[in-house]
Amino acid sequence: MEIDSGDVIKLILQFMKENNLPKSFQAIQEETGVYLNIVNSVDKITLSIQEGKWDDVLKMLSGLTLPTDLLFDLNEQIVLELAELQELELANRITREKRRATLSHRVSSYLTEGQPSRLLVLLEQSMKFQHEHYQLSQIEGPFDLFMEKQQHKQGKTLFSPNGKYFATGSIQGFIEIWDPEIAKIHPDLAFQENGLMKHDSAILSLAFSNNSKLLASGSQNGEIKIWSIETGKLLKKIPTAHSQGITCLEILSEKLEIMSGSFDSLIRSHGLRSGNKLKEFRGHQSFVNSILIPKSGTILLSGSSDGSIRIWDIKSEQCLSIFHLPKLAQVDQEKIKGMDLNTLELQAKDDATLYSIQFIPEKKGKILVCNRSPHLFIIDQSGSISQIFSSPTIKTNQPKDFVAACVSAKGTWIYAVDESGTIFCFSLITNNLEHQFIGHEKEVVGIVHHPQKSLLVTYSEDGTIKFWGF
Known part of the structure; x- marks a missing residue:
């Protein structure tokens, strides 16, 4: 199939005419010698000429290019009819109608009917065709036609355990693997040049195997996919792992299982090969936002928007312990150290949404807890508090809550971001706030640390990702 270049120019001319760009429209016509004689309805123009509705005819023919002799005859007819306006004799009327019929036929031979906004319609149809036949993700929002890429807003990011890969998942459903050394798409993964790792809805969670x-x-639609990093091949798809969005994932390579938490308040495990549901953990009263599995693989820790941390026996699926993290505006560090969370809960009025729990490297059994409060807690698996890190904003009338946190590779630093977008660096050794800075123009939605190097990554709701070296 071949497309005439003149037709492409006509599409551009139509776009310019519809978007009120008369100078550009005229310049392209004169330079190319291609004229846009496309109208919405040839029949309508023909009928208007035959009925002598000259005001409508002139409007519809505006911007069209017709032969000089035809334009002369057309204008002559209009002038004659204006002169004959008071003439009522039948002969004159018949003659006038014959002249109109001749003109309408001549004019219509130079015109072509065309749908409005044809260029945009064709572009939209081509994207729809690619979506249906080449399995592209549903596109919502801005799309760059020249780069063939959408402006992705990041939903989740993660370093691989070996530190070679940095994965990003966007709210448009695309997954990309980056090289953290150069902060560019990984050059060793050739499949990313033409292939896509994608979902049909926003990506909320990522997890690497060990x-x-x-x-x-x-x-977002409750689907889990397992990919090969080296080839980009989809190895397994679990379309209905949960009834709602998947918020957190853990791969248990030794057991060939994948554990998932969801907006549906459930935690489930599925077989990596079969995709079948193996276990289900019930008890949380709201979203499950974070899950952890120690190296022993016998217990599971989970954190929820209901403000609780639960410890589960993986084999029996039973809940062994429940801890609640309260939202405290002010804390007495010395008084609270060593206090268990259930005792602390009694002193508070409400539970705060729990965003994340994560193990601290080099500190066996210690867990960093980030909830919606101006404090970060270090606890053990019994719920006892060993350290608390507080935002300097607690000394103001409007303290800012933390929304995300992570630990450095050697477990000596804690990085956290609050709701204003400020990033804080705390020392786990001295318990002091060492640095703070503004990371992004818009709200920071996530923060992760390289597993071996002093490399911090933050990502924002505006779609930007920043790499920070310390």
């Missing part, structure tokens, strides 16, 4: 060869992704 050997960094597998990547699991969870989406």
Whole structure:
């Protein structure tokens, strides 16, 4: 199939005419010698000429290019009819109608009917065709036609355990693997040049296998996919892992299982090969936002928007312990150290949404807890508090809550971001706030640290990702 270049120019001319760009319209016509004689309805113009509705005819023919002799005859007819306006004799009327019929036929031979906004319609149809036949993700929002890429807003980011890969999942459903050394798409993964790792809805969670060869992704529609990092091949798809969005994932390579938490308040495990549901953990009263599995693989820790941390026996699926993290505006560090969370809960009025729990490297059994409060807690698996890190904003009338946090590779620093977008760096050794700075123009939605190097990554709701070296 071949497309005439003149037709492409006509599409551009139509776009310019419809968007009120008369100078550009005229310049392209004169330079190319291609004229846009496309109208919405040839029949309508023909009928208007035959009925002598000259005001309508002139409007519809405005901007069209017709032969000089035809334009002369057309204008002559209009002048004659204006002169004959008071003439009522039948002969004159018949003659006038014959002249109109001749003109309408001549004019219509130079015109072509065309749908409005044809260029945009064709572009939209081509994107729809690619979506249906080449399995592109549903596109919502801005799309760059020249780069063939959408402006992705990041939903989740994650380093691989070996530190070679940095995965990003966007709210448009696309997954990309980056090289953290150069902060560019990984050059060793050739499949990313033409292939796509994608979901049909926003990606909310990512997880690597321990050997960094597998990547699991969870989406807004409750779907889990397992990918090969080296080839980009989809190895397994679990379309209905949960009834709602997948918020967190953990791959248990030794057991060939994948554990997932969801907006549906459930935690489930599925077989990596079969995709079948193996276990289900019930008890949380709201979203499950974070899950952790120690190396022993016998217990599971989970954090929820209901403000609680639960410890589960993986084999029996029973809940062993429940801790609640209250939202405290002010804390007495010395008084609270060593106090268990259930005692602390009694002193508070409400529970705060729990965003994340994560193990601290080099500190066996210690867990960093980030909830919606101006404090970060270090606890053990019994719920006892060992350290608290507080935002300097607690000394103001409007303290800012933390929304995300992570630990450095050697477990000596804690990085956290609050709701104003300020990033804080706390020392786990001295318990002091060492640095603070503004990371992004818009709200920071996530923060992760490289597993071996002093490299911090923050990502914002505006779609930007920043790499920070310390």
